[in-house]
Amino acid sequence: MPKILDHDALNAFQRDGFIAFDPRLPPDEIAAIRRMLMALHDSGTGFKEGALFDAIGVDDGSETRRFPQILHPRVFAPALLETQFYRAAHAIARQMLGEHVRFKADISLLKPAGIGAATPWHQDEAFQDPALDYHELSFWLALQPTDRSNSCMEFIPGSHRWPVQPHWFPGDDPRVHALECVDGFDPGAAVACELPAGGCTIHTQRTLHYAGPNVSDRPRLAYVLIFDLVPTPAAEPRTFRWRDAHRTARAQREQAWRRRGGLLVHLWRQRSRVRLTTLLFDLRRALAAMRRLRARG
Numbered sequence: 469m470p471k472i473l474d475h476d477a478l479n480a481f482q483r484d485g486f487i488a489f490d491p492r493l494p495p496d497e498i499a500a501i502r503r504m505l506m507a508l509h510d511s512g513t514g515f516k517e518g519a520l521f522d523a524i525g526v527d528d529g530s531e532t533r534r535f536p537q538i539l540h541p542r543v544f545a546p547a548l549l550e551t552q553f554y555r556a557a558h559a560i561a562r563q564m565l566g567e568h569v570r571f572k573a574d575i576s577l578l579k580p581a582g583i584g585a586a587t588p589w590h591q592d593e594a595f596q597d598p599a600l601d602y603h604e605l606s607f608w609l610a611l612q613p614t615d616r617s618n619s620c621m622e623f624i625p626g627s628h629r630w631p632v633q634p635h636w637f638p639g640d641d642p643r644v645h646a647l648e649c650v651d652g653f654d655p656g657a658a659v660a661c662e663l664p665a666g667g668c669t670i671h672t673q674r675t676l677h678y679a680g681p682n683v684s685d686r687p688r689l690a691y692v693l694i695f696d697l698v699p700t701p702a703a704e705p706r707t708f709r710w711r712d713a714h715r716t717a718r719a720q721r722e723q724a725w726r727r728r729g730g731l732l733v734h735l736w737r738q739r740s741r742v743r744l745t746t747l748l749f750d751l752r753r754a755l756a757a758m759r760r761l762r763a764r765g
Contacts, residue, residue: 535579538576
């Protein structure tokens with residue numbers, strides 16, 4: 469299993485803003501990760517606190533989930549961070565971002581058979597605070613063979629060098645968690661990354677990406693690890709108008725949970741990734757998020 473990327477892979481990443489590679493994970497580990505994540509999805513774990521949500525629907529419980537996601541699944545299944553995948557991703561993130569890299573988050577992404585919705589074209593940074601600059605890497609692990617029929621990742625080469633493009637809500641509905649890039653790119657330039665089970669892609673927070681619907685007869689499950697450097701104040705002022713307009717049921721559930729003491733639970737869960745030098749920074753961000761949620765009321 470590679471602990472670092474070779475020269476050609478690094479050059480490709482610098483050029484394109486993404487790569488696909490084989491971390492050479494044992495088949496039993498791939499199966500174990502899939503079992504842990506499917507158990508969380510099947511049991512509805514994390515819904516009340518906003519960790520489980522439908523990224524493409526109104527997410528109020530009235531519709532079948534077409535793109536369920538679980539934020540921070542490792543807090544419900546700690547063994548996820550005891551895997552060779554985590555160790556390999558951490559080592560490569562350290563190679564690419566330096567010794568101050570930290571583990572930021574993990575996400576489970578499920579697209580049900582036949583009805584799994586497309587992931588709109590977007591940049592991950594569009595979801596974040598425009599007052600800050602980011603350096604992030606997302607490691608997207610396929611837990612079964614993945615191609616265009618069941619929603620493999622697709623990327624626009626070179627888009628990691630672009631600023632954040634205009635985004636809005638799919639169907640013009642601010643209740644939908646997902647964001648969609650609405651201008652500034654050519655979808656015809658996309659490169660599809662078909663992967664075997666255990667294959668992985670890496671992309672930055674600005675790399676424009678997409679994944680189509682799952683029209684196959686099997687669920688498509690992916691596991692994402694995100695590593696970053698501590699964000700810094702943005703070099704130039706900017707605004708993301710879509711952030712102010714967002715009104716998701718997931719955020720409302722999280723707000724209610726945090727008001728009942730969930731904020732302290734969240735900070736305790738994050739203790740392993742918080743250094744003393746960044747504790748106050750992370751706490752300020754958490755409190756600012758609470759104030760924004762209350763203001764939206």
